[in-house]
Amino acid sequence: MSAILGSLLKRYYFERLADIRAPARAPEREFGYFRPGSGMVRHISVRDDAGLRLLLSQNAPPDVYCSNAYYAFPELPMREKEWRGADLIFDVDAKDLALPCRAEHAVRVCECSRVHARAECPHCGSQKSQARSLPCKKCIKAAWDEVEKLLKILEEDLGITGAIAYFSGNEGFHVHVEDPGTYKLGSKERLEIADYVSFRGAIPELVGLPRNAEKKKPAKPAEPDNPGWPGRYARHALASKAARSRAKKEAESGGYQLAQARLAEAAPVIGARIDPGVTTDVHRIFRLAGTVNGKSGLSKIPWEGEGDPYEAAALLGGDPREVVAECPVRFALGGSRFGPFEHGRVRVPAYAAAYMICKGLASDPA
Template structure:
């Protein structure tokens, strides 16, 4: 990146910070602070082990330093400015989750557009929030668009700060549905059989919460789907899509769905042997579709630094945006995270030199930039320069 481009971006970031009130996290004086300054070199070094006293007034610090990236520690310490973790005297850590769009299963950064990647990532975010809120009962959650490839969730409920790496790893395993199968979810009870000397075992899925309910919901939805089909051959074809379900088994299952619907709705999976075969595969589908592919090291690392909401992401120029919980579903990162100070198409344009062809998806438009001189809205130019695809035009 040319020095003139660095100077322009630093100036643009300053304008953002002058116009934006950035709120610190809870207990900012107990957290380590770090930042990466703007430089023309590709390799940059983080300035870290700073305390709140070093930062001073946050607004003034951001306006004067105009950093490329800004971070604070998820952990709280007695001495956050100590230059070794052992001397900081750890007091606890927020429970933090990170979702990166280009690390999601089925996402190929070479084939998937930025907008599509972020849409897929938001789906994963909603799955994550469903698990955190419904299964763990967390209420004090802060959702943040990272300004780059995904989302962060900060959990600060009572009791989470003291969790060690092992406890956090168990939470990760649950969120990822690691090691889960249908048998692990089944509740077992002995049921007296009429006319039988020994009681029989009944296995059921939970219909009230957790992974058991998710599997049961998906299984019951399949049963309802098949029962609602008018054509009998369509019912058989739908069921034969599952391994181990041939035509005869499918015929039997169609009858089982009708004859045992109430039992199935109550979570009973013992209605037929082939139904259990089907349930195992639906369980695997559920784990794959509804687990949240979080970045494990972020959650288990009790000393992790995380991006400051309200700051700008130096690799995109987009805001690290805190999202109200009830606004997550409607949040559009490539529109809502554009800093207002960078304007829109009606506010004039910026002259840049595109160094390599690039497609920029921002706002409700797609900009195809060929190598050479171009005039674009400032927010597009800031994005292209921050990504390393362009330089500010020479005056």
């Protein structure tokens, strides 16, 4: 690990240790962390704040994780843990939203360690490289819009209140639901919830457009003031009398497949675009709130939507650090803008140095 990054992590976990708390029911959760040079260390049991702080102060790891699951024996191998339940967690990530701006701030780190924005490295000719993205405000705003949709659906349709949103420290958000009513849900039930909040798999009958409507009963398209998904879809696609009339005629003339296609088209607009694989995993480990994200050097922090998370989560210090940077795109962080940097030495605030190091765009000076 970079000596600069290592020193910043040690300082962070010294200065901010008292602010980091163990999650609810900590003794029943599995903890883990990434140890540079040897990989993941898992199956750790932490009893309380003091135990967690000891782990952080001794290791100052670049990544710290905690399970959403509760176990009888969290320190044992997976098959021996005895699962007791799990928090319901949703993940929204800008990289999954197919945003047009992404190409503007995407770079590639070649196996020769040089950075470029092409398919082929201009320095060594290799096509073997790893993609890196330096998300912009448009990215994080789009991701937050999905979180707001999700929170509204959870509360209005499922009666789930008190969900907490966190900026993940990189490109998106985690939404944690700690509700006893959801603890025992299995992967199948969680997939149903994921599909529901995403409006995935919706059928025309839901919005009053049944198959063979003329043979059974007349189609009655949903109205904008209907509750739940019928109302949301109506406000999106059936807001006018003309639109509802057209939908009714289509349903009564065999246009069921067309109605299905229109529902599918509406899903990413009115549904919350989440990663269903995250929600359905009842044994997953998640980044621990208050700790640093090793992919960016930013912290995972609670977020309510006001301000800029790329400023609020830049907590590794503003004192200047010198690094060898190669970053062909500009990026905003900590309320300032940086780059582009050609291959050479630059002095930037500690949080920006850590960010570029974590992204593979900078290294310690020789």
